[in-house]
Amino acid sequence: DGGITxxxxxxxRKEGQNVTLSCEQxxxxxxxxxxxxxxxxxxxxxxxxQIVNDFQKGDIAEGYSVSREKKESFPLTVTSAQKNPTAxxxxxxxxxxxLVFGQGTRLTVV
Amino acid sequence: KNQVEQSPQSLIILEGKNCTLQCNYTVSPxxxxxxxxxxxxxxxxxxxxxxFSENTKSNGRYTATLDADxxxxxxxxxxxxxxxxxxxxxxxxxxxxxFKTIFGAGTRLFVKA
Numbered sequence: 604d605g606g607i608t609x610x611x612x613x614x615x616r617k618e619g620q621n622v623t624l625s626c627e628q629x630x631x632x633x634x635x636x637x638x639x640x641x642x643x644x645x646x647x648x649x650x651x652x653q654i655v656n657d658f659q660k661g662d663i664a665e666g667y668s669v670s671r672e673k674k675e676s677f678p679l680t681v682t683s684a685q686k687n688p689t690a691x692x693x694x695x696x697x698x699x700x701x702l703v704f705g706q707g708t709r710l711t712v713v
Numbered sequence: 714k715n716q717v718e719q720s721p722q723s724l725i726i727l728e729g730k731n732c733t734l735q736c737n738y739t740v741s742p743x744x745x746x747x748x749x750x751x752x753x754x755x756x757x758x759x760x761x762x763x764x765f766s767e768n769t770k771s772n773g774r775y776t777a778t779l780d781a782d783x784x785x786x787x788x789x790x791x792x793x794x795x796x797x798x799x800x801x802x803x804x805x806x807x808x809x810x811x812f813k814t815i816f817g818a819g820t821r822l823f824v825k826a
Contacts, residue, residue: 643818646816691754695756700747701762702814704757707756
C-alpha cells in the first residue's frame with residue numbers, strides 16, 4: 604500500500620541535543636512538507652520541498668533543518684537552537700491539492 | 714491577514730445524533746477548502762475538498778457546505794458513531810503564486826454512548 608511512514612512514533616530528547624525525524628513516502632509525490640502541531644493551534648509549516656535537492660523555509664523554520672536528497676525521503680532535524688521543541692510533528696506529501704499525512708512523531712524534550 | 718477560525722472548539726454529542734461544525738475564513742484569493750479528520754495521536758485524513766464553484770459535497774455521513782460569498786463552510790455529521798470522535802480541521806488554500814495553506818485549530822468532537 605502507498606503511504607507516508609514517519610519514525611519513530613515517540614521520541615525523547617535531552618536539552619541541547621539534535622534529533623532527526625524520519626519521513627519516507629512511496630506515493631511518488633514530488634512535494635513534501637513538515638508541520639508542527641501544538642495544542643489549540645492550527646498546523647504550522649516548518650519546511651517544504653517541491654522537488655529533489657530543493658527546499659524552502661516555512662513559517663517557523665528557525666531551529667530546524669531538512670534535506671531532500673531523494674524523492675522518497677524528507678528528514679527533519681530538530682536542533683538545539685529550537686527553544687521549544689516539544690510538539691507533535693507531521694510529515695505530508697502531495698501531488699495535487701490534497702495533502703497526505705504520515706502518522707506523526709511526538710517529540711518530548713526531557 | 715489570512716486566517717481560518719473554527720467553532721466550537723469542542724463538542725460533546727450522543728451517539729446517533731447529528732452535529733454541525735463551522736469554519737470561517739479570511740483567506741484571499743481563495744483556491745479551495747478541505748476538511749480533515751484527525752484521530753488522537755494520528756495524522757489528519759482528508760474528508761472533502763471544495764473549490765469556489767462547489768456548494769455541497771458529501772462523503773458518506775459527512776456533508777460539507779461552502780458559501781464563498783460569506784467565506785463560511787460547515788461540516789455536517791449525520792447519525793454520529795463512536796468512531797467519529799476526533800478533531801476536525803478546516804484547511805484553506807490561497808490561490809497565490811507560492812504555496813500558502815492555512816489550517817484552522819480544529820474542533821474536537823466527542824461522541825458518547
